[in-house]
Amino acid sequence: MGSCYVVFTCLVILFGTNSALAQNTIQDYLAVHNAARARVGVGPMRWDNKWATYARNYANKIKGQCLFQHSNGPYGENLALGTTMTGRQAVNLWVLVFLP
Numbered sequence: 043m044g045s046c047y048v049v050f051t052c053l054v055i056l057f058g059t060n061s062a063l064a065q066n067t068i069q070d071y072l073a074v075h076n077a078a079r080a081r082v083g084v085g086p087m088r089w090d091n092k093w094a095t096y097a098r099n100y101a102n103k104i105k106g107q108c109l110f111q112h113s114n115g116p117y118g119e120n121l122a123l124g125t126t127m128t129g130r131q132a133v134n135l136w137v138l139v140f141l142p
Contacts, residue, residue: 070130071129074130078133078140096115100113122136
C-alpha cells in the first residue's frame with residue numbers, strides 16, 4: 043500500500059503550566075495519533091509545517107477572541123481546551139470518541 047496522506051489538523055489551545063507545555067512536542071502528537079491509527083489499520087501521519095502553521099494561526103485567532111469553534115476551513119480539525127492538558131491528553135480525548 044502506498045503512502046496515505048491524511049489532511050488532519052489538530053488545534054490544541056493549551057493554557058497552563060510550563061510543565062504541561064513541555065510535553066507538547068511534535069513527536070508527542072504524532073506518537074499518540076499514530077498509535078490510535080495503527081489500532082484501526084490506518085497508516086501513520088507525518089508532520090506537515092503548512093498544516094501546523096494553519097492550525098497555529100487559527101488557534102491564536104480564536105484564543106485572542108475567546109472563541110471555541112471550528113474554522114470551517116480546508117482541513118479537518120479537533121479542538122481541545124484545558125488549563126493543564128497536554129497535547130497527548132487532548133489527542134486521547136478525541137480518540138476515545140472513536141475507539142472507546
